[in-house]
Amino acid sequence: MSDNEHGGSKFTVPIGPQHPALKEPGHFEFGVDGEVVTSATVRLGYAHRGIEKAVETRNWTQNMYLLERICGICSHIHAMAYCLGVEALAEVEVPPRAQAIRVLVAELERIHSHLLWLGVAAHEAGFDTLFMYSWRDRETVMDMLEGLTGNRVNYSANLLGGVKFDLTAELAAEIKRGLAFLEERTQHYLDVVTSDELFLRRTRGVGTMTNEQAELLGVVGPTARASGVNRDIRVIAPYSAYKVFPVTPVVEYAGDLEARFVVRLKELFESYRLCRAVVDNLPPGDITTRFPRRIKAGEVVSRVEAPRGELFYFIRSSGGENPDRVKVRTPTLANMASVISLAVGHQLADIPMLLAGIDPCFSCNDRAVTISGDDDWTWERLRQLGIARYGRPAW
């Protein structure tokens, strides 16, 4: 507690590290004067796993598996950014069919991520019915991803030089059926978030970031596009099959939380359109190509549009079997500064919504301690620990 300029008292409210808004760890300290936030600081790293260090001791192929585990929501886009960068370094041309499948998975992942966000953000606003319906519908896209790759979360669709999974005719038909259902549902959600009076009180005019602020803060992704910053890497620097399947960017200008809802929901329609275009026009041919084990020395920058915005990879090879350095700058880190600066002047109760508004992903953010060696935690060892702790076997 400290004195403020009005001679009153000022409190510091710590939020987190457990679940500040989403079910992920981050720590914030908000100085408050009454209900109004006067200062904000952030402390991250609760999900820091030393991945950037760990990549330096693994070979090019192993790293693909490691890097796609940076994030459990946008695993594909991490692997894709890495593969595109490494392939550029190795000067390997990936077959068009593989590139199109990468884009298909990337868009399905965006659909899953945006629907997941819609549910979480609705929950933060106290609109749990919307949360439950949107997550029920999200299962449709999860089934598509599982059908295509066999996995719901870490799809592991990429290989250096291609993809592992091909699209069958049955699966294509199933995807199109699912997309039609999701399109109808998304229209309904768009109507709800722009017309529900109670919900609008939590979103309209809240957390407004002007175009100028957005430019200055360097925000990325849907957060930027809701403030009129037309920045979508798929559009401004098309990569992989986005050169063949162009994207129309979704830009809103209000800059408030409502605009962030609208941008993400409208982006869903664009993703549905893209998925259909890819499924209908999938180029024929191979899905993999040969890839060297060693990669010549060089540096490459790989930028892709993750569901949360621009994902940046800097990869450096010194000519060996392992990368010399892989730097990952995730969209959440780029957007974090905006939460800190927007929080000031808002009601404390708006903070969870403000944080949810950027769709933060702390695992992405934190990355970097891997556990290996002979003292791994086995199932049996965990079970023994449980028995010792609770004094009885749980199963």
Added chain:
Amino acid sequence: MNSDLEWALEIVGEWALEHNAPAADRLDVRIKPEHTAAAARALIDARWGYLTAITGLDGSAEDGQLEVLYHYCRGASILTLRASLPRDHAAVPSVCGAVPMATVYERELAEMFGVMVVGTPDSSRLFLPDDWPDGVYPLRKDAALERAAPAPEEDQ
């Protein structure tokens, strides 16, 4: 080199020691570390683009120096300003005056590479744990990393 990158070179030209274009949409410009903040100011004032990331590098230079890379983007073009820093006195001025959000990037750079960022508004740890030993910078190639002892089991 495209016209955007030619323009970028014009803006930062006065500080450029050397430059090369590793790819069609990339330009690398080597500058002195003390000029990074001035260059950031100039790029932002000219509304050339935005700072997308700050990368620390170790092992890239033969003389064992560290490198800091500032990546600025405009559309598909990427301008990288590179500054070499001596290992024992690695310091750069903060670019937060021009790019306020760089604070999180600078905190990461400082704790991971032991680069002092002079004038950065918040120099507290961002990612590393509170009990992380001082003077150990994990992303330096010679960092003495040992596995932490397992936490003692409590409240049995």
